[in-house]
Amino acid sequence: QQQVRQSSQSLTVWEGETAILNCSYENSAFDYFPWYQQFPGEGPALLIAIRSVSDKKEDGRFTIFFNKREKNLSLHIKDSQPGDSATYFCAASESNNRIFFGDGTQLVVKP
Amino acid sequence: EAGVTQSPRYAVLQEGQAVSFWCDPISGHDTLYWYQQPRDQGPQLLVYFRDEAVIDNSQLPSDRFSAVRPKGTNSTLKIQSAKQGDTATYLCASRVNNYAEQFFGPGTRLTVL
Numbered sequence: 094q095q096q097v098r099q100s101s102q103s104l105t106v107w108e109g110e111t112a113i114l115n116c117s118y119e120n121s122a123f124d125y126f127p128w129y130q131q132f133p134g135e136g137p138a139l140l141i142a143i144r145s146v147s148d149k150k151e152d153g154r155f156t157i158f159f160n161k162r163e164k165n166l167s168l169h170i171k172d173s174q175p176g177d178s179a180t181y182f183c184a185a186s187e188s189n190n191r192i193f194f195g196d197g198t199q200l201v202v203k204p
Numbered sequence: 205e206a207g208v209t210q211s212p213r214y215a216v217l218q219e220g221q222a223v224s225f226w227c228d229p230i231s232g233h234d235t236l237y238w239y240q241q242p243r244d245q246g247p248q249l250l251v252y253f254r255d256e257a258v259i260d261n262s263q264l265p266s267d268r269f270s271a272v273r274p275k276g277t278n279s280t281l282k283i284q285s286a287k288q289g290d291t292a293t294y295l296c297a298s299r300v301n302n303y304a305e306q307f308f309g310p311g312t313r314l315t316v317l
Binding site: 102184189190192194196 | 208245246247248249297305307308309310
């Protein structure tokens with residue numbers, strides 16, 4: 094059973110739009126939710142993360158909205174740029190133990 | 205500060221051949237992870253170490269895969285007899301402790317023909 098699910102395999106937006114990437118999880122004990130960004134030929138890199146005690150985390154153009162009751166979260170990328178084109182992985186862990194990754198959403202930002 | 209380094213970057217094998225992957229974590233990072241990332245999927249944990257000790261290898265196919273970290277620094281992941289289903293990118297990651305960010309290396313892309 095997949096612990097973390099991402100609703101879209103791919104998403105295309107125009108430059109300047111807000112990209113919204115959705116994610117849900119199974120284990121209510123998960124308390125740490127990082128989002129990773131991966132470019133072709135590179136390993137994933139941490140983009141932004143939220144803990145379950147918060148419902149929102151903002152870092153520049155990137156915002157996580159978290160709904161503990163519904164067990165879902167979303168990553169909003171405001172004013173999307175072509176350089177944001179990458180694969181984004183939603184992930185989750187319990188008490189900083191093993192991290193479970195979703196299968197990723199490939200974002201394409203068209204100029 | 206140098207990041208996580210891995211070698212080789214690419215490997216192509218016939219089924220039944222053996223291959224080893226090498227990882228040099230960031231200096232001072234006590235925890236090291238090996239992940240398998242099939243094409244169009246997320247990373248899946250194979251094994252992780254704290255210093256030289258294996259903490260969790262429950263996802264490692266033990267009949268053909270092995271991993272060591274003898275001095276608590278560099279690590280080697282070995283596939284004894286590769287199968288086509290092993291085709292994937294193998295990622296190494298490290299972190300300084302349980303509460304810190306994981307840093308990933310660039311991965312080794314393995315193709316088994």
